[in-house]
Amino acid sequence: MSDLQIPKPVAPMVPRTLFNEDHEAFRATVRRFFETEIGPYHKKWETQQHLDRELWNKAGELGMLCPTMPEEYGGSGVDRLYSMIMMEEQARVGDSASGFSLHSDIVANYILNFGTEEQKQKWLPKMATGEVVGAIAMTEPGTGSDLQSIKTTAKPDGDDYVLNGSKIFITNGYLCDMVVVVVKTGDGEKGSENVSLLIVEADREGFTKGKPLEKVGMKGQDTCELFFNDVRVPKDNLLGQEGMGFIMLMKELAWERMMIAIICAAGAEFALATTVEYVKERKAFGKPIMAFQNTRFKLAELRSQVQIARVYVDRCMELVLENKLGPEAACAAKYWVSDLISEVVDECVQLHGGYGYMMEYPIARAYIDTRANRIYGGTNEIMKELISRSI
Numbered sequence: 308m309s310d311l312q313i314p315k316p317v318a319p320m321v322p323r324t325l326f327n328e329d330h331e332a333f334r335a336t337v338r339r340f341f342e343t344e345i346g347p348y349h350k351k352w353e354t355q356q357h358l359d360r361e362l363w364n365k366a367g368e369l370g371m372l373c374p375t376m377p378e379e380y381g382g383s384g385v386d387r388l389y390s391m392i393m394m395e396e397q398a399r400v401g402d403s404a405s406g407f408s409l410h411s412d413i414v415a416n417y418i419l420n421f422g423t424e425e426q427k428q429k430w431l432p433k434m435a436t437g438e439v440v441g442a443i444a445m446t447e448p449g450t451g452s453d454l455q456s457i458k459t460t461a462k463p464d465g466d467d468y469v470l471n472g473s474k475i476f477i478t479n480g481y482l483c484d485m486v487v488v489v490v491k492t493g494d495g496e497k498g499s500e501n502v503s504l505l506i507v508e509a510d511r512e513g514f515t516k517g518k519p520l521e522k523v524g525m526k527g528q529d530t531c532e533l534f535f536n537d538v539r540v541p542k543d544n545l546l547g548q549e550g551m552g553f554i555m556l557m558k559e560l561a562w563e564r565m566m567i568a569i570i571c572a573a574g575a576e577f578a579l580a581t582t583v584e585y586v587k588e589r590k591a592f593g594k595p596i597m598a599f600q601n602t603r604f605k606l607a608e609l610r611s612q613v614q615i616a617r618v619y620v621d622r623c624m625e626l627v628l629e630n631k632l633g634p635e636a637a638c639a640a641k642y643w644v645s646d647l648i649s650e651v652v653d654e655c656v657q658l659h660g661g662y663g664y665m666m667e668y669p670i671a672r673a674y675i676d677t678r679a680n681r682i683y684g685g686t687n688e689i690m691k692e693l694i695s696r697s698i
């Protein structure tokens with residue numbers, strides 16, 4: 308089988324209403340890119356554990372990086388549906404290697420929302436062209452969910468901070484040219500008031516990257532450990548104000564959680580579509596697997612669940628566009644749709660029989676790739692904790 312298998316989508320039962328002609332024109336460009344530049348080479352990305360660096364520049368040339376950034380900073384000033392399209396088209400080819408969305412829709416947003424004019428001018432245009440790859444480093448070997456307990460410190464020294472510590476599981480970490488690092492700048496009793504964000508260039512002395520980490524799935528995605536050993540960073544690289552890091556991190560969390568729900572909803576549609584094609588082809592006892600009542604009922608259940616997720620995600624997206632998506636609604640989207648995709652993919656593997664366990668089939672890759680969605684972006688347990696607090 309070829310490395311790129313794009314199934315025909317299962318028709319939605321509830322029509323989508325989010326996109327206009329401009330969005331669809333953008334989708335056509337993005338689709339071509341993923342079909343020709345990313346999808347066919349997925350095995351290569353998995354073997355080397357990251358994309359080819361030039362792909363970032365190609366994506367930039369096509370206007371696919373940072374599209375929502377204002378034009379004066381190199382973006383196209385468009386709405387977040389363009390970001391959604393990027394994520395959906397990535398899922399459509401079963402790609403789990405590219406980290407474009409984290410770069411464009413998380414890292415760039417921090418700089419846009421909290422950066423000085425100088426920082427925005429310095430970083431955003433280069434992020435939009437792909438000249439700079441961005442990452443964000445919060446998690447440490449000793450702490451992830453409990454972000455206030457981070458140990459990486461940035462101590463003032465003249466015009467600089469001196470950075471010491473390490474970060475782990477950092478997406479785009481291996482190829483990054485710049486990373487927004489969550490650091491401790493104080494020793495106050497209230498942990499959240501000690502947290503700040505620093506922009507750190509990858510070529511600073513004392514900053515080293517580990518090899519890409521060997522993951523269960525998402526093997527083509529560049530994920531690595533970062534080490535800071537007496538790294539001098541000018542105070543001008545501080546993002547926002549000292550001690551405001553936690554508040555800045557909270558501001559964009561609803562959107563960041565929505566991003567995972569978007570990826571999972573599109574991924575669940577992909578899993579269903581590829582399975583429908585398979586069960587129509589594959590025969591047992593003289594008839595297609597599709598003809599068994601168990602298969603049809605199972606697919607009816609999956610189609611219904613995937614559709615219900617789609618309607619919720621699209622409605623939340625409307626709220627994103629109106630700037631009205633509440634944090635609990637985003638937490639619910641993140642946890643529920645990432646749980647759903649795990650269940651959907653598991654059932655789809657079962658309907659594939661033994662071939663569902665073979666990596667040449669897209670559903671097998673989906674099986675190992677989708678698991679991480681329940682862990683990153685705030686674990687699903689943390690999502691439930693946050694939802695429950697508002698009851």
Ligand SMILES: Cc1cc2nc3c(=O)[nH]c(=O)nc-3n(C[C@H](O)[C@H](O)[C@H](O)COP(=O)(O)OP(=O)(O)OC[C@H]3O[C@@H](n4cnc5c(N)ncnc54)[C@H](O)[C@@H]3O)c2cc1C
Nearest residue numbers: 443444445446450451452476477478679683684685686688
């Ligand atoms: C593929 C991948 C990419 C990632 N990319 C990035 C990245 O780019 N940048 C970055 O900073 N991080 C990244 N991460 C890290 C990710 O965000 C963390 O792994 C995640 O936040 C969980 O933290 P942890 O691993 O320390 O788990 P822990 O916090 O140690 O949690 C372990 C378990 O305890 C549970 N738990 C913890 N606290 C509570 C509580 N209060 N109530 C109930 N249960 C609780 C958790 O839900 C989990 O089940 C990535 C991770 C992966 C797997």
